[in-house]
Amino acid sequence: MIDHRLLAFEAVLQEGSFERAARRLALTQSAVSQRVKLLEAELGQVLLVRSKPVRPTPAGRRLLPYLSQLRLMEAEARRALSPGRQDGPLRLAIGVNADTLATWFLAAVAEVVREEGLVLDCVVDDQDHTHALLADGEVLGCVSTRPDPIRGCAVERLGVMPYLCAGSPAFRARWFPHGLTRSALARAPAIVFGRHDDMHDAFLRRHFGLDAGQYPHHVVPSSEGFMAFAAAGLGYGFIPEIQAREHLARGELVDLAPEREDVVLYWHHWLVQSPVMARLAQAIAHTAAQVLRQ
Numbered sequence: 001m002i003d004h005r006l007l008a009f010e011a012v013l014q015e016g017s018f019e020r021a022a023r024r025l026a027l028t029q030s031a032v033s034q035r036v037k038l039l040e041a042e043l044g045q046v047l048l049v050r051s052k053p054v055r056p057t058p059a060g061r062r063l064l065p066y067l068s069q070l071r072l073m074e075a076e077a078r079r080a081l082s083p084g085r086q087d088g089p090l091r092l093a094i095g096v097n098a099d100t101l102a103t104w105f106l107a108a109v110a111e112v113v114r115e116e117g118l119v120l121d122c123v124v125d126d127q128d129h130t131h132a133l134l135a136d137g138e139v140l141g142c143v144s145t146r147p148d149p150i151r152g153c154a155v156e157r158l159g160v161m162p163y164l165c166a167g168s169p170a171f172r173a174r175w176f177p178h179g180l181t182r183s184a185l186a187r188a189p190a191i192v193f194g195r196h197d198d199m200h201d202a203f204l205r206r207h208f209g210l211d212a213g214q215y216p217h218h219v220v221p222s223s224e225g226f227m228a229f230a231a232a233g234l235g236y237g238f239i240p241e242i243q244a245r246e247h248l249a250r251g252e253l254v255d256l257a258p259e260r261e262d263v264v265l266y267w268h269h270w271l272v273q274s275p276v277m278a279r280l281a282q283a284i285a286h287t288a289a290q291v292l293r294q
Helices: 004-015 018-025 029-043 058-081 098-103 105-116 130-135 169-175 199-208 223-231 241-249 275-291
Strands: 090-096 118-124 141-144 153-167 190-192 217-219 237-240 254-270
Touching (some): 058 090, 058 275, 090 130, 098 223, 098 241, 130 141, 141 275, 169 254, 190 237, 223 237, 223 241, 237 241, 241 254
Antiparallel strands (some): 141 254
């Protein structure tokens, strides 16, 4: 059902060359090249840079998200037209930040995944960068901090996820016996999530005049690992309040600062959604309204 020229374009990009795409499609290299040229001629745009490996031009990159949409629409159409047909589960790629995945995302999507027979490809990135996954056609929807929609997409506000600065009681006693001070923060090991995580930098710069590189820190790119490091007394860092509650109640963590770092989350999706994606988006928004601050 998807145009054979689009399939050739997709195969070349995924395989990195016309030769490998031809083998995958059981065609000659000349036939694959001709199909891509016909697509480029119809659209009036060069879609591929003929390099090694082949890469998309800006126009080709803009086309990729729509191809992902077409694939999903085709799969859902087959289901609707042949309900008894066994083509396997629908695969949906979703962009999500690690803290959302570790806290409320499963509760949001579980029922839809079971009832619709889905398999999710959760592409994890920092919440400030997941929208780029949607723009590049890698995902069909994403949780992001970006409030404005990218071209061809819509955005819905999900709510606020507060983060608190926390560490173990023993860590506080050792490093912050007199509370958070500039001198203590310059020596105490922090925990940061990764290269895109600037929450800690922003907090120390705003309140204590410390810049990046002026304090020691662990890099722990796992929401669960981040929590484990803090509970083990190896460092302090910013943890989602909904994730820290039980640890605070058990005395494994203590709140180190009165300030909260608020992260506003949004759901980005294509303007034209398939029925399954629309239902998934509705479930995400419903759960977010219950667990996030509005």
